[in-house]
Amino acid sequence: xxxILGKTSGFCYxxxxxxxxxxxxxxxxxxxxxxxxxxxxxxxxxxxxKGMKFVENVDDAIDKIIIRAHGIPKEVYKRATDLNIxxxxxTCPSVLKIHEMAEKYSRDGYFIILVGAQAHPEVIGTxxxxxxxxxxxxxxxxxxxxxEKIELSNLKNVLVIAQTTYNSEKFDxxxxxxKENLKDKNLEIKKTICTATEMxxxxxxxxxxxxxxxxxxxxxxxxxxxKLCDISKKYxxxxxxxxxxxxxxxxxxxxxxxxxxxxxxxxxxEDIKEIIATLEGIYxxxxxxxxxxxxxxxx
Ligand code: SF4
Numbered sequence: 001x002x003x004i005l006g007k008t009s010g011f012c013y014x015x016x017x018x019x020x021x022x023x024x025x026x027x028x029x030x031x032x033x034x035x036x037x038x039x040x041x042x043x044x045x046x047x048x049x050k051g052m053k054f055v056e057n058v059d060d061a062i063d064k065i066i067i068r069a070h071g072i073p074k075e076v077y078k079r080a081t082d083l084n085i086x087x088x089x090x091t092c093p094s095v096l097k098i099h100e101m102a103e104k105y106s107r108d109g110y111f112i113i114l115v116g117a118q119a120h121p122e123v124i125g126t127x128x129x130x131x132x133x134x135x136x137x138x139x140x141x142x143x144x145x146x147x148e149k150i151e152l153s154n155l156k157n158v159l160v161i162a163q164t165t166y167n168s169e170k171f172d173x174x175x176x177x178x179k180e181n182l183k184d185k186n187l188e189i190k191k192t193i194c195t196a197t198e199m200x201x202x203x204x205x206x207x208x209x210x211x212x213x214x215x216x217x218x219x220x221x222x223x224x225x226x227k228l229c230d231i232s233k234k235y236x237x238x239x240x241x242x243x244x245x246x247x248x249x250x251x252x253x254x255x256x257x258x259x260x261x262x263x264x265x266x267x268x269x270e271d272i273k274e275i276i277a278t279l280e281g282i283y284x285x286x287x288x289x290x291x292x293x294x295x296x297x298x299x
Contacts, residue, residue: 009263014092018069032061039222073128106131116163165224208235211260218264225264245278
């Protein structure tokens with residue numbers, strides 16, 4: 001069995017910066033983080049063991065609070081200032097740039113379309129910078145309700161931006177449909193999907209095309225990890241999302257010649273290494289069992 005591990009697997013720049021930053025802050029005595037710093041149970045558990053408290057509301061913090069990589073809504077910064085709570089902002093710089101862009105275009109009188117998953121914390125945060133004349137497109141079926149809102153607004157200029165981890169191909173499909181249906185508007189497209197995400201998605205597709213089994217490692221709550229599964233399913237029949245080595249039991253590994261592995265942006269390197277070591281262990285054990293079975297059957 002050959003294991004093909006994606007080169008872009010594991011922590012992206014923004015996630016690494018947030019986890020390292022939170023660890024440093026703990027040493028300085030900051031004990032509150034607004035929401036989970038990243039979507040990964042193991043990382044959260046380790047930080048909790050060191051004394052970090054993950055709170056859902058800025059009102060629950062004392063003195064200082066850490067802001068996670070996904071970012072937060074504009075009002076929450078104001079609430080922290082009102083409560084005299086200091087902020088250690090570990091929002092990924094790429095997300096902060098999108099906040100600034102949305103705010104500027106909204107001030108300049110643009111209607112803003114944000115393509116992304118409405119309930120995702122990053123989208124909730126970014127949307128708060130988009131002003132009233134704005135709309136979130138989750139997927140292609142939301143294009144027409146969005147067009148209705150644009151027509152009602154009477155605005156001529158429209159900006160289209162994306163959640164940093166949105167599926168690149170789906171974004172292109174949505175933009176195509178918007179262009180076809182908004183010919184009388186000035187459409188500005190800023191594909192704000194981050195480079196790290198695009199590279200990972202491309203590599204995932206490439207690997208999935210060439211393997212019998214594709215294993216995506218990451219937390220089930222992680223948006224970018226789930227997207228890697230969706231992409232893999234287009235090219236490979238056997239795709240599994242695993243959070244830890246125990247979940248490898250559900251996969252019939254021995255039947256595969258090639259196994260592809262890709263870790264999500266919030267999956268630590270040690271989780272990926274542990275799963276690869278377990279995979280190799282399972283395979284070798286099965287191989288030994290198979291060889292001894294053959295020997296036993298020899299006359
Ligand atoms: S995926 Fe991109 S935008 Fe999101 S945290 Fe990572 S580097 Fe930043």
